[in-house]
Amino acid sequence: MRDSTASVISHAMDDDERVAVLLADISTDRYARAAGRHPHRVINVGIREQLLVSAAGGLALTGMRPVVHTFSSFLVERPFEQLKLDLGHQGVGAVVVGIGGSYDVSAAGRTHMAPGDVALLDTLPGWTVHVPGHAEEADAHVLSALASDERVYVRLSSRGNAASHSWGPNLVTVREGSAHSAGVVVAVGPMLDRVLTATRELDVTVLYTSTVRPFDRAGLNRAVAAAGTADVLVVEPYLAGTSAHEIAAALRDHPHRQLGLGVSRDMELRRYGTPEEHDTAHGLDVEGIATAAGTFFRR
Amino acid sequence: MTPQAASPAVLSRYADLPTLIGLMTGDEKHQGAATSTLDVLWVLYDRILNVSPDRVDDPQRDRFLLSKGHGPMAYYAVLAAKGFLDLGTLRRWSEFDSPLGQHPDRALVPGVEISSGSLGHGLGLAVGTALGLRAQGLTTTRTAKHTAPEPRVFVLVGDAELDEGSNLEAIQLAGRLELGGLTTIVIDNGSATHGWPGGIASRFTAEGWTAHVVNGRDHDALAHAFTQPHPRQPLVVVAEVERNS
Numbered sequence: 127m128r129d130s131t132a133s134v135i136s137h138a139m140d141d142d143e144r145v146a147v148l149l150a151d152i153s154t155d156r157y158a159r160a161a162g163r164h165p166h167r168v169i170n171v172g173i174r175e176q177l178l179v180s181a182a183g184g185l186a187l188t189g190m191r192p193v194v195h196t197f198s199s200f201l202v203e204r205p206f207e208q209l210k211l212d213l214g215h216q217g218v219g220a221v222v223v224g225i226g227g228s229y230d231v232s233a234a235g236r237t238h239m240a241p242g243d244v245a246l247l248d249t250l251p252g253w254t255v256h257v258p259g260h261a262e263e264a265d266a267h268v269l270s271a272l273a274s275d276e277r278v279y280v281r282l283s284s285r286g287n288a289a290s291h292s293w294g295p296n297l298v299t300v301r302e303g304s305a306h307s308a309g310v311v312v313a314v315g316p317m318l319d320r321v322l323t324a325t326r327e328l329d330v331t332v333l334y335t336s337t338v339r340p341f342d343r344a345g346l347n348r349a350v351a352a353a354g355t356a357d358v359l360v361v362e363p364y365l366a367g368t369s370a371h372e373i374a375a376a377l378r379d380h381p382h383r384q385l386g387l388g389v390s391r392d393m394e395l396r397r398y399g400t401p402e403e404h405d406t407a408h409g410l411d412v413e414g415i416a417t418a419a420g421t422f423f424r425r
Numbered sequence: 426m427t428p429q430a431a432s433p434a435v436l437s438r439y440a441d442l443p444t445l446i447g448l449m450t451g452d453e454k455h456q457g458a459a460t461s462t463l464d465v466l467w468v469l470y471d472r473i474l475n476v477s478p479d480r481v482d483d484p485q486r487d488r489f490l491l492s493k494g495h496g497p498m499a500y501y502a503v504l505a506a507k508g509f510l511d512l513g514t515l516r517r518w519s520e521f522d523s524p525l526g527q528h529p530d531r532a533l534v535p536g537v538e539i540s541s542g543s544l545g546h547g548l549g550l551a552v553g554t555a556l557g558l559r560a561q562g563l564t565t566t567r568t569a570k571h572t573a574p575e576p577r578v579f580v581l582v583g584d585a586e587l588d589e590g591s592n593l594e595a596i597q598l599a600g601r602l603e604l605g606g607l608t609t610i611v612i613d614n615g616s617a618t619h620g621w622p623g624g625i626a627s628r629f630t631a632e633g634w635t636a637h638v639v640n641g642r643d644h645d646a647l648a649h650a651f652t653q654p655h656p657r658q659p660l661v662v663v664a665e666v667e668r669n670s
Contacts, residue, residue, distance in 0.1 A: 146560055166560040169602075174594035177549045181598075184553020187538070189484070190560060192553075207543065208591075212550055215540045217532050 127282040128225050130261040131268045132156035135193055135223075138272050139164050144191040145272055150178045152196040153225075179205040182220045183212030191221070191272060197231075198224035198240035198281065206246060213277055214250050221271040222279045228364055228389055229404045230284045236396065241389035244338065245368045247279055254278045255339035257315035257363065259287040263336045266293035283363065285401060287319045291334050297345035303331040308423035309357030309383075310349050314338055314369075317361045317410070324415035328423055329354075338362070338369060343376035356382035359422055361415060365389050366408075385422045387415060437506045439467050445502035449518040449525070459498035461614045461641075461666050462581060466503045468647040469579060469610075478508045481536045484563060487576050488554055490539045492547020493583040493612065494528040501525055501534075509536035545589025548609060551580035552595045555607040555659075564606040579651075581610045584625060585617040599659045600633030607659040608651065609634075612641060615668040629661040641666040 132153060139145045139160050146167040147157055154161075154170050161168035171177050175196065182192035194201065201224045202209065213220055228241040247253050254276055258264035264282055270293075271278035292298040297312065301322065307329045313321035318334050325332060331353050335342060350356050356377065360369050366388035373384045390408050397407065405411040409418060436445055446459055469489060476486040491500055501518065504510045510525075517523040524533035528542025539550050555578045558564045564575045582592065599607050611625050621628065626636035635655035639646040641664030650662045 143561070146557070166556070169556060171594070171598050174598065176545075176591040177552065177594035177598060180546060180549025180591065180595070181553030181556060184550040184555070185557040185560070187488075187550065187554055188557030188561065188563075190557045208546070208549070211540070211543055212546055215530075216550070217540075 127258060127261045127264040127286065128153065128284070129156060131223060131264050131280070131282060134265045134268050135272070136160035138269065139167060142191070142272065143167075144189065145193065146185055146190050147193045147195065148178055148182050148185070150175050150196045150200065152200075175200045176205045176208050179208035179220075180212045183208070183216050183218055186213070186218035186220055187216065191219075191275070193221045193223060193272070195223040195225075197226040197238060198243045199226065199238055202243040202246055202279070203240055209247070210250055214252060219275045219277045221268065222277070223268070223282060224279065225282045225284075227281045227283060229401055232401050232404050233398045235398055236394060241364045243279075243281065244362075244364045248339065248368065252277055253339055254337070256280045256337050258282065258293070258336045259315040259318050259334075260290035261286070262290040263293040267336065281315070281364075283316045286316045291318060291336070293336055295337050295340070296342040297333040297335045297349065299331060299349065300334045301330075301332040303329050303353055305352070306354040307331060309355045309359065310346070310353050311419065312346065312358065312360045312369075312373075314360070314362045316363050320410070320412050320415055321361050324412045325419050328419060330359075330419075330423060338372075341369060341372035341376070343372065346373065346376040347380075350377060350380060350382065356380045357423060358382060358384045359419055360384065360386045361410075362386065362388040363410070365391055367391070383422075385418065387418055435512065437508070439471070441506060442467065442499070442502045445505050445512075445515060446498045448512065448515040449498045449501065459496040461583075461612050462493065462496075463499040463502075464642050464644060464666075465581065465610055465612060465647060465664050466499055468644050469651070470503050470507050472644075472648045473651045474579070475574065475576070476536070478536060481509075484561075485576050488538050488551075488578045490541075490547045490551050490554070490578070490580040491529060491537070492539075492541055492551075492580050493544070493586050494541030495583075497525075497527070497529050500529065504534070504536055510534070544583075544586040545591040547580045548582060548592045548595040551578050551607060551609070552599050552604065554578050555599070555604045556602070558606060559604070575606065577606050577608060579608045579610065581612065583616065584611055584613040584621065587611065587621070587625065587628075588617055588619075596629060596632050596634070600629075603633070603657040604659045605655060605657050609659065609661045611661060611663045612666060613663050614666045625663050626661065634659050634661050636661045636663065638663040638665065640664075
C-alpha cells in the first residue's frame with residue numbers, strides 16, 4: 127500500500143498544483159521523482175514531526191492540499207496537539223497518511239507501534255478515517271481525499287486481504303446470514319479475510335468497511351434489523367473497542383449485545399517477532415477470532 | 426459565527442490604544458500583561474503590513490500570525506484601530522457570545538490569521554504558510570535587488586514561548602530552506618524561566634537567519650528593522666521591552 131499510494135500521490139501532483147507532500151525522513155526515496163519535478167511541493171522537514179504537522183497547517187492556510195506522511199506513532203501520537211490545533215482548530219484540512227499502524231514493524235518494538243492512533247483521532251471532531259484492507263482501496267481513498275479539503279487519515283498497513291472489497295463510505299455485506307442468524311460481524315480493513323475464515327461455521331452476516339469515521343451507523347442498523355439477533359461483533363486492527371461508541375449509537379434504540387476485538391488495551395506487549403505472532407498474542411489470528419466469535423454468538 | 430463587517434474606526438491613533446484596551450479590561454490592572462506587544466503590533470499594522478479589512482482573504486496580502494496568543498488585548502485594540510473590529514465588539518470581550526476570547530480564534534475574528542494560545546505553534550504554522558506561498562509562486566527567494574511587492578509572513582512569539590522545542594524545529598528548517606519571506610518577531614521581556622544566555626538573536630543567526638535587536642518601544646527602530654533586506658535568509662527582529670511587562 128505504501129508504494130502504491132506514493133505513486134498515486136506523485137501522479138496527482140502533476141495534475142493538481144495544490145498538492146504538496148510533507149515528509150520527515152521516512153519514504154523520501156518513494157517521493158524522489160516527484161521532488162525532482164516539483165521541488166517546492168515535496169518538503170522533507172527532517173526528523174521534526176511537530177513541524178511536519180504544523181507546516182501542513184500553514185500550507186493549508188494558503189490554500190494548498192498538504193499530504194503528511196510518516197510512521198503512525200510519529201504522525202499521530204507524537205504531534206497530537208499539532209493535529210488538534212494546527213489542523214483542527216485552524217479549521218483546515220490535510221491528508222494524513224500513516225504507516226506501521228498497530229505492529230506492522232513488530233520487530234522494531236513498542237516505540238514503532240501505534241495501536242491507539244484511531245482511538246486518539248476519535249477524540250477530535252471532523253476527521254475521516256480510512257483503514258484500507260487492500261492497495262486498491264488505499265489508492266481510491268487517497269485520490270478522493272486529495273480532491274477534498276477535509277481532515278483525512280489514511281491508515282496504511284503492510285498486510286491486508288487477498289482482494290479489494292469496498293472503498294465507499296458504507297458498510298458492505300460480504301456474507302449474508304439467514305433470517306435466524308446469530309448476529310452481525312463487522313470486519314475493518316485488513317481483518318476481513320481472517321474474519322471470513324474464522325466465522326465460516328457460524329450463521330452470521332459479515333459486513334466490511336475500509337472507512338470507520340464517519341461510521342455507517344444506518345448501514346449497521348439495517349443489517350442488525352435483518353439479522354436474527356441483535357448481537358454485533360466488531361473486529362478492528364487497532365485498540366479493542368475503538369468503535370464501541372459508534373455501535374452503541376447506531377443501535378441505541380435496540381436491545382443489543384456487542385463485543386469488540388482488537389489490540390489488547392490492558393497490557394503493553396513487550397515482545398518483538400513477527401506481526402503474526404502479535405496477532406496470536408492479542409487473539410487476532412484466525413483461531414483467536416474463531417474462539418471469541420464462537421463464545422459470543424453461541425451463548 | 427459569521428465575522429461581522431467592522432465599521433470605520435473612530436479611535437484610530439496610537440494614542441487611542443490605551444482607551445481601546447480599557448474597553449476590554451475595564452480597569453488598569455490587566456494592562457501590563459497585554460502591552461508588551463503593543464508597539465510592535467502598532468508599527469506592523471500602521472507601517473509595514475500590506476493588509477486591510479477589505480482584503481483579509483487576498484492571496485497577495487501579508488500575513489501576521491500572533492503565536493503568543495496570551496494577553497491579546499493589544500492585538501484586538503490594534504485591529505480595532507485599523508478597522509478590523511468595531512468598538513462594540515471590544516466591550517463584549519471574553520463573554521460567551523463574543524468573538525474575542527482570552528486567546529484569539531481565527532474562525533471568529535476577521536483579520537486574525539491563526540487561532541493561538543497554546544505556545545509553540547505559530548512559528549511552525551508560519552513556516553508552512555511561507556512554504557505554501559513559495560509553492561504557489563506568490564513569493565520567490567528574495568534577493569537584494571528584488572523589489573516587486575510580495576506577500577510576507579510575520580509571526581510574533583515571546584521569549585518564554587521559545588522554550589517550547591517545537592520552535593527550534595521551525596527555526597532550523599526556515600534557515601535551511603532560505604525562507605526569505607518569513608519574519609519572526611520575538612518580544613523579549615526576559616520572562617523565560619531559564620533565560621537565553623548569549624541572547625536570543627544568536628540562536629537564530631546560528632541557523633542562518635538575519636537578526637536585528639531593537640528597542641521594542643522605538644517605532645522607527647522597529648520599522649527600520651522590518652524593512653532591511655535579508656536576501657535568502659529569514660529575518661528575526663528581537664524587540665526588547667521592559668522586563669516582565
